[in-house]
């Protein structure tokens with residue numbers, strides 16, 4: 694189980710996590726966000742400009758805290774890793790307030806995205822510029838490069854801070870929990886490939902949207918890959934015992950689960966089953982899954 698650090702959490706304060714990076718915690722704690730969304734302000738403390746990563750929920754107190762952390766610098770880009778509602782809604786009001794452009798992940802809106810979307814998405818997100826893998830933004834003393842990491846969502850990007858070797862991992866790899874992969878937009882096969890992609894990099898530290906900085910990133914990612922393979926093996930074993938609906942996997946796979954997270958656990962099992970189906974290892978008759 695997750696250990697929640699003691700309150701009060703440092704909501705609204707600009708914490709310096711490394712010379713080029715300030716972190717501001719939004720006041721939106723929940724079973725899905727841990728202590729809340731962490732917004733990052735990237736740039737030299739005494740420089741003329743900066744970028745804001747994952748501005749978070751559109752709450753006035755949080756937007757005020759971001760503006761305070763920016764401390765008079767010009768925001769060259771408001772950058773979102775993805776468009777879940779705890780990450781991108783403050784982009785539009787912050788852009789309106791400061792004139793900064795919104796640069797980063799592609800939009801993915803309920804109204805236009807068809808089946809690859811869900812109610813957790815922010816329909817207001819409208820970027821001025823979408824970054825492809827390897828594209829980036831540069832300011833005074835900082836360079837941020839997009840690393841495409843689909844899986845948690847189809848539009849997920851990480852951002853690499855070239856000057857320090859830090860990677861802003863959004864919800865792809867987090868400091869408190871493994872990522873939820875919610876179909877149809879979330880894709881387990883893509884997620885695993887995006888974890889392997891990080892294994893091939895040599896980032897020094899990860900700053901994620903939720904939870905503490907990750908100081909041994911490859912060790913954590915290796916563990917996450919192993920965890921998912923273990924989950925997949927469990928699912929195949931249970932399928933081998935008897936066909937069952939998604940809910941029939943939960944009691945054995947998630948012992949002692951917070952009841953508020955059962956829905957998320959079922960989504961994760963579904964994501965594995967869809968991936969296994971794609972690979973020809975599982976099939977379903979209606980809601981009942983079986984070995985293919």
Ligand SMILES: [Zn+2]
Pocket residue numbers: 775777845864
């Ligand atoms: Zn998310």
